[in-house]
Amino acid sequence: MVSPTPKEIFIQGITHDGRTFRPSDWAERLAGVMCSFRPGGPQPDSHLSYSPWCVPTVINGIKCVVVRAELRDAEVMAWDFVMNFARDNNLQVAEACLVPDAVPPAGTRS
Template sequence: MTLPADYFVISSLQEDGKKLRPGDWIERIASSLASFDANRRLRYSASVQPCIVDGEKCLVVARGLEETNPQAYEFIMQFANSNKLCMRLDRRMDERALPCEAMAS
């Protein structure tokens, strides 16, 4: 089982407090690593998922992505750094964030 500290959260908020535009950047990045299941439903990777954390859309990234897909990890980190996005370790203990796909239903 993966512990919550094995993930980090990238917020839509930039260091200056502004929100990054376009607003769908989280879904775009998460979708690039997603796949379709047998029922043709989009399934996000366990390593990169859009989530709601404290009422805000965020991108939750597994730290292990650096080993399993170094190019994707490097892209995400460069994107976050170049856009000065706030990042933190995911320290939520008991509950995982609500995936955005669950919000649509």
């Protein structure tokens, strides 16, 4: 069964005309701004880690920020902020679901 709405949005560090977005640390900066938006609200020292709802990563050599749909449900203004960031900077956005790396069966080597 296919979910009617994506669980995650991928903001990619590639503009619609194919250029790499700069500065090179844009994903970490964006995720850092969003660090206090997390399940249960801001926690002591939450500024020291990324929110599980907005995480920088690299996929196929492209810097991305994975934004989980729970952010939209919990903090619509924060969701609008990251979506407007992508739109204002002409970044490619994909709706998808991040699939975790497969764990090899017990007794096998990867």
